[in-house]
Amino acid sequence: MASFADKVRGAQPQHLDVEDLPVPKIKGNMPSIKLPKKAVERGRLYCRYCLVGRLDTQKMRMDEIRSIAAAKWSPQGDWKIIPLGKGFFIIRLTTESDWRNIWGGGPWRFGEQTLRLSKWTPDFNTEVHTRTNALIWIKFPKLGRQSLGL
Structure with missing residues (x-):
C-alpha cells in the first residue's frame, strides 16, 4: 500500500486512487487518520x-x-x-x-x-x-x- 507522501512525491499520476489513502475517522469532535508506522518514523527522523x-x-x-x-x-x-x-x-x-x-x-x-x-x-x-x-x-x-x- 502506498502512503500519502508516496502519492504526492515526484511526478503526479493522472489519476489518484483514493482507496490507497488512509480512511479518516472522527475522534471526539476532530477528524483523524491513522498513519503507517514507517511514515511516523520518517517524520520523527526528519x-x-x-x-x-x-x-x-x-x-x-x-x-x-x-x-x-x-x-x-x-x-x-x-x-x-x-x-x-x-x-x-x-x-x-x-x-x-x-x-x-x-x-x-x-x-x-x-x-x-x-x-x-x-x-x-x-x-x-x-x-x-x-x-x-x-x-x-x-x-x-x-x-x-x-x-x-x-
Whole structure:
C-alpha cells in the first residue's frame, strides 16, 4: 500500500486512487487518520534535531531572524527556520553538533529580543503552548561584599 507522501512525491499520476489513502475517522469532535508506522518514523527522523523558537514577529520579520541566526550560529549542516504562527517557529537542523551548539549556547539575542528555545516534541501545538519565560533582575538591598564580610 502506498502512503500519502508516496502519492504526492515526484511526478503526479493522472489519476489518484483514493482507496490507497488512509480512511479518516472522527475522534471526539476532530477528524483523524491513522498513519503507517514507517511514515511516523520518517517524520520523527526528519525532526530529530529540531528546536522550537519564539520571538515577537511583529517586531522582527522572518528574513531578519534567518539572517541573524545564520550569522550567530554558522551551522555546518543544512538548516531552515519554519514559521508556525503566534511567533513560534521550528529550527530544523540536520546535524547533532549544530543542535547542541544552539541548544547549549546562548542566551541568544535577536535585536532587542531574547530567543526562547524549547526542544521539539511531536505534540507541540501553538494553540495550547502556555510556557512563558521572563528575564528578571533582583536586587537585594544591603547584600553586598561589605555586609558579607568580604
